[in-house]
Amino acid sequence: MKTKIIQISAGKGPLECTFVVAKVLKIFLKELVNNNIEYTILYKENGIENGTIQSVSMQLKGNQLADFLQYWIGSIQWIGNSSFRKYNKRKNWFIGCFEIDVSHSLEMNENEIQFQAIRSSGAGGQHVNKVSSAVRAKHLKTGLQVLVMDSRSQHQNKKTAIKILQEKVANFNVEHTKEQIKNQWKNHQEIQRGNPVRVFTGIDFKQTKKDKSFKGKRNQLKNDLKKEIE
Structure with a gap:
């Protein structure tokens, strides 16, 4: 099962773009469920108005992530009137969907751990004080x-130490990922306008007919393949 980190962002766009991020996120999550892709929200920065989102990052897990994301990664356009500025004539708003590289996450191997046996301290009598x-x-x-000095058994303390270190390294990876998200958020401040991978229109965010869903495009490819075989 593949794992990827995705960020949907309004960049430096105006308030309307944070509104678009919130609306597009709902559609994105619905398509994830329909395509049996697991997701976990890692970080979300809300916009200044209720119901708006500046940026959201999530971890995705699935067997067809690459196929799914090719119809999402890039700029996303919404064509509609601003609900925040009544007399604003602009009708085209762009946000971005990016993949965040987290390939530098560490996996802990026991051969990378240095152990040192030392004498325990505290209650436990002479045995505790004399045995390392x-x-x-x-x-x-x-x-x-x-x-770790929970047990009188050095072997058991070693096993406990490994388990605790595994948790610490996992937390280290989470913090490292958050830092990468913050750094790449700075890189994604500028959203490309034009050539969108998805286009939505109106207050109900209907997709334009030329942009089919991932599932529909996959079914079309299957049908084309069947015709060629026949």
């Missing part, structure tokens, strides 16, 4: 470390 049962474990790539 406590374990200090350090993940060399991140510098994260943990001291």
Whole structure:
């Protein structure tokens, strides 16, 4: 199952673009469900008006992500009148859908952990003070470390230390991903106008007829393939 991080953003666009992001997000999530793609919202920055979104980032998991996203990655256009500025004559608004590269996430291997056996301290009598049962474990790539002395067994403390370090490295990856999202948000401030991958119109956000859904295009390709085989 493939995993990707996607960001839908209004960039430096006006208030109307944050309205479009909120509307498009609902459509995007609905299509994810229809195509059996799992999603998790990682970060969302709301706009200044109720019901608007400046930017939203999410993690997607599915077997056909590449096919699905080719009809979403790029600029997205909404053709409609502003509901915030009554006399604004502009009718074309653009937002962007981007893929965020998180290929640098770390996977923790036990051979990257440095262990040090030390004497435990605290309650437990002479056995605790004399036997080096406590374990200090350090993940060399991140510098994260943990001291475990819960058990009188050095082996058990080592297993506990590994588990705690795994959680710490996972949290490190989450924070690293958030930082990447913030950095790439700066890169995505400018939204390309023109040549949109999706076009929606009106207050009900209907798609223009020329832009079929991913599912419809996939079915069309299957039908074309059948005709060629026959």
